[in-house]
Amino acid sequence: MEDSSPDGQSMISLREVSKTYGDSSSPAVASLTLEVLRGEIVALVGPSGCGKTTVLKMINRLVEPTSGDIEVNGSSIRAGEPHLLRREIGYVIQQVGLFPHWTVRRNIGTVPELLGWPAERISERTRELARLVGLEESMLDRYPAALSGGQQQRVGVARALAADPPVLLMDEPFGAVDPIIRHRLQDELLDLQKRLRKTIVFVTHDIEEAIRLGDRIVILNVGGVLEQEGAPAEILSRPANRFVEDFIGSERNLQRLALRTVAELRLKWGPVVEVSTTPRAARQAARREGTDWVGLLSDGLLTGWIPVSELGGAASLLQMRPRPFGMTIGRSFSLRQAVDALVASRHEMAVVTEDGHYCGLVDFRMVSEALGSGRATEDGR
Amino acid sequence: MSFFNWEWVARNWTTILERTWEHIFLTAVAVAVGTLIAMGLAVVAVRRRRWYGPITSVTNILYTIPSLALFAFLVPFTGLSTLTSEIGLVGYTLLIIVRNTVAGVDGVSPGVREAADGMGFTPARRFWKAEFPLALPVIMAGIRIAAVTTVGLVTITSILGQGGLGYLILAGMRSFFWTQIIIGTVGSVILAVVIDVFLLRVERLLTPWSRRVAR
Numbered sequence: 001m002e003d004s005s006p007d008g009q010s011m012i013s014l015r016e017v018s019k020t021y022g023d024s025s026s027p028a029v030a031s032l033t034l035e036v037l038r039g040e041i042v043a044l045v046g047p048s049g050c051g052k053t054t055v056l057k058m059i060n061r062l063v064e065p066t067s068g069d070i071e072v073n074g075s076s077i078r079a080g081e082p083h084l085l086r087r088e089i090g091y092v093i094q095q096v097g098l099f100p101h102w103t104v105r106r107n108i109g110t111v112p113e114l115l116g117w118p119a120e121r122i123s124e125r126t127r128e129l130a131r132l133v134g135l136e137e138s139m140l141d142r143y144p145a146a147l148s149g150g151q152q153q154r155v156g157v158a159r160a161l162a163a164d165p166p167v168l169l170m171d172e173p174f175g176a177v178d179p180i181i182r183h184r185l186q187d188e189l190l191d192l193q194k195r196l197r198k199t200i201v202f203v204t205h206d207i208e209e210a211i212r213l214g215d216r217i218v219i220l221n222v223g224g225v226l227e228q229e230g231a232p233a234e235i236l237s238r239p240a241n242r243f244v245e246d247f248i249g250s251e252r253n254l255q256r257l258a259l260r261t262v263a264e265l266r267l268k269w270g271p272v273v274e275v276s277t278t279p280r281a282a283r284q285a286a287r288r289e290g291t292d293w294v295g296l297l298s299d300g301l302l303t304g305w306i307p308v309s310e311l312g313g314a315a316s317l318l319q320m321r322p323r324p325f326g327m328t329i330g331r332s333f334s335l336r337q338a339v340d341a342l343v344a345s346r347h348e349m350a351v352v353t354e355d356g357h358y359c360g361l362v363d364f365r366m367v368s369e370a371l372g373s374g375r376a377t378e379d380g381r
Numbered sequence: 382m383s384f385f386n387w388e389w390v391a392r393n394w395t396t397i398l399e400r401t402w403e404h405i406f407l408t409a410v411a412v413a414v415g416t417l418i419a420m421g422l423a424v425v426a427v428r429r430r431r432w433y434g435p436i437t438s439v440t441n442i443l444y445t446i447p448s449l450a451l452f453a454f455l456v457p458f459t460g461l462s463t464l465t466s467e468i469g470l471v472g473y474t475l476l477i478i479v480r481n482t483v484a485g486v487d488g489v490s491p492g493v494r495e496a497a498d499g500m501g502f503t504p505a506r507r508f509w510k511a512e513f514p515l516a517l518p519v520i521m522a523g524i525r526i527a528a529v530t531t532v533g534l535v536t537i538t539s540i541l542g543q544g545g546l547g548y549l550i551l552a553g554m555r556s557f558f559w560t561q562i563i564i565g566t567v568g569s570v571i572l573a574v575v576i577d578v579f580l581l582r583v584e585r586l587l588t589p590w591s592r593r594v595a596r
Binding site: 060062083084085086087091093094095096097098099100101102110111114143145159169 | 497511588590
């Protein structure tokens with residue numbers, strides 16, 4: 001179990017931590033023991049009332065445990081003042097909680113300002129963070145009210161990362177944005193995590209989000225009872241009990257899709273040709289693949305598609321105006337996203353590109369084969 | 382013609398201005414002192430909730446005492462002085478400013494509060510750097526109401542011989558000279574409007590973030 005690499009060490013450890021609120025007779029969290037390793041994302045997931053937010057807030061002492069002890073980075077969180085502890089732990093919440101009377105710039109610099117960094121260093125760090133989370137520099141001097149929900153949450157993440165804390169606590173950070181933005185923010189978080197290797201505790205009620213983001217998932221039941229913890233694949237393939245099974249839900253096959261990526265598939269080339277070939281060759285490619293369209297490449301870059309019917313009189317493909325593909329996916333996308341793209345596509349194909357370069361196509365058959373059971377996707381296809 | 386005597390206005394222009402300045406001075410001092418005291422009370426009420434009830438009760442009682450009666454009650458102690466008028470005037474500003482300050486702080490979104498705590502603000506810092514500035518629009522609304530009310534009340538302090546536009550009204554009533562009454566009344570109404578607009582400007586200046594975002 002013990003790993004000598006820095007990434008294997010325990011960063012946060014909860015030992016028999018319980019919390020009973022004020023006059024309540026039943027505990028919100030009952031004797032929870034949990035290790036979070038350095039550099040991993042642990043997703044705390046469970047129905048409302050399972051105490052997941054309480055667990056999170058006990059780590060930065062927004063809630064004090066009734067009993068038990070918590071260590072962060074090797075020392076008890078009770079060693080010092082709560083506000084000093086919190087400056088060392090990034091915190092992101094669903095309501096974002098940006099200060100409306102401060103510009104985005106000052107919001108991002110909140111913790112460095114508390115830590116007394118010199119103005120120049122704060123300003124430099126702020127710009128760096130804006131770049132990191134994908135905010136244009138022109139937004140730095142706006143007030144939060146001028147930003148969209150997704151942008152505000154990016155600022156929230158940047159603010160949490162400002163003083164480069166080793167630990168990040170995230171309480172349903174993407175719960176208030178629409179599904180498309182949520183998906184994008186999740187991708188960005190994973191991307192950030194590849195570079196930053198923070199230790200992240202992520203609270204969500206959404207099992208799909210937990211599966212996408214968590215290196216490990218901790219499933220809690222009402223009263224803070226730990227039902228199962230493990231890697232997403234492990235939980236999906238071997239749910240420990242009836243509760244976990246129910247919680248994972250009927251979408252289980254789709255959940256499994258979320259775990260696999262496009263990179264695992266052997267993509268097929270499909271009816272795709274370089275614009276330098278002749279319209280005749282393009283027609284043949286379409287016939288060979290049994291499609292009524294061809295995709296066009298210009299030096300390997302995908303430019304779009306044209307219907308076979310338009311190829312008839314054309315002298316050269318170069319003069320044709322290809323229609324853009326509505327949605328393309330990358331190799332790092334999950335099969336779940338591939339299926340979404342398939343369903344949305346008029347060709348029942350998902351187009352895979354990397355930086356504009358065409359990689360190949362995904363169809364339903366390939367997805368179901370990858371799952372090892374044809375039942376995973378729509379059976380009729 | 383006999384109803385309004387322009388000639389009198391022209392002749393007594395400097396007196397009218399003088400009375401107006403007295404009026405402004407009495408109002409400004411009352412609102413400034415009232416704001417300071419009210420803020421102090423509000424901070425106590427916000428930090429220690431159980432004090433909120435008693436503080437509002439007392440300021441509420443002050444607010445309901447008829448002004449004439451209050452001045453009459455104070456005269457034996459503080460005489461026909463500026464102090465007497467200011468004690469009364471300040472007393473009437475407290476309720477509105479205390480209540481608006483507490484309401485303003487309570488109105489700060491829980492998300493902002495949680496974020497401030499989570500970032501590592503001390504309670505004092507959270508109040509002064511987040512809650513208080515965010516409550517400013519509501520606090521300023523209270524100060525504006527208090528200021529407008531005070532402009533009206535200052536006309537009554539003229540019975541204490543403290544000048545102001547009320548002096549003109551009082552003098553006009555004694556001699557049934559309408560011009561004086563009208564100048565005093567209209568002057569104090571205009572003054573109330575001007576002060577209100579001025580404070581609105583101050584509020585805008587203090588809270589540039591609350592302005593509607595142009596797209």
